[in-house]
Amino acid sequence: MNAPQVRLHTGKPRITLYGTEFSGHVHRVVLLLRMLEIPFRFVSAPDEVRRSPEFLRLNPLGQIPVLEDGSLVLADSNAILVYLARRYAPGGTWMPEEALAASRVQRWLSIAAGELKYGPATARLITVWNYPADHARAVEIAGRLFRFMQMHLGDHPYLAGEQASLADLACYAYTARAPEGRISLEPYPAVRGWLARVEALPRFQAMPRAALPREPASAS
Numbered sequence: 001m002n003a004p005q006v007r008l009h010t011g012k013p014r015i016t017l018y019g020t021e022f023s024g025h026v027h028r029v030v031l032l033l034r035m036l037e038i039p040f041r042f043v044s045a046p047d048e049v050r051r052s053p054e055f056l057r058l059n060p061l062g063q064i065p066v067l068e069d070g071s072l073v074l075a076d077s078n079a080i081l082v083y084l085a086r087r088y089a090p091g092g093t094w095m096p097e098e099a100l101a102a103s104r105v106q107r108w109l110s111i112a113a114g115e116l117k118y119g120p121a122t123a124r125l126i127t128v129w130n131y132p133a134d135h136a137r138a139v140e141i142a143g144r145l146f147r148f149m150q151m152h153l154g155d156h157p158y159l160a161g162e163q164a165s166l167a168d169l170a171c172y173a174y175t176a177r178a179p180e181g182r183i184s185l186e187p188y189p190a191v192r193g194w195l196a197r198v199e200a201l202p203r204f205q206a207m208p209r210a211a212l213p214r215e216p217a218s219a220s
Helices: 024-035 053-058 077-088 099-113 115-129 135-153 166-176 189-199
Strands: 015-019 040-044 066-069 072-075
Touching (some): 015 024, 024 077, 072 077, 099 115, 115 166, 135 189, 166 189
16 A cells, blocks of 8 residues: 655645554644645655664654654654644644643643553554554553543544644544454444544545454364
8 A cells, every 4th residue: 555645735845754654643644734735745664764874863763753844853743743733834723822722732642642552552553563562451541541532522522622633633543443453442432423523624534454463263
């Protein structure tokens, strides 16, 4: 499957995004670039690329995504989201200026880097890529998170309020792909309704589905 590349304007893209198509951290940046109609070049950066001296000069931690905007180099998906929103959509709703509204978005960015990462994202890593971690623990964290989201989204259409924001983009992919980590979303109708609202946003693009390994055969 080809990596996502968007050219919504003519001319050479100023922005380059390094990542992989199955990374939810990368996907949240792709979503915002698409929502803001910012043309960009996507460069695939699998593990072997991230260990190269050239990539480590961009991000010494060897992590994706990395974004280049002209001479500026930024790492960390949530930091990139905040930069793009402030730089290319100042005064907009993606990252509000008002203190309380901004704090609500920031809370979900923290959840995306915490419970979402160590719950559904880690469960997916274990199931799909044999990541060495405790699947039962990841499922427990995901369940606590999704129960909280279910309760919260019963009263709010989006995570940080009445309009879509960076909070929704940051939390979407790993929630939507939780079943790839053997975590069902069936018990959470409000969460599934929220996913549908995010998917209905203009210029939305889904993260590709990972191929799941077969379930182990039952003993007879």
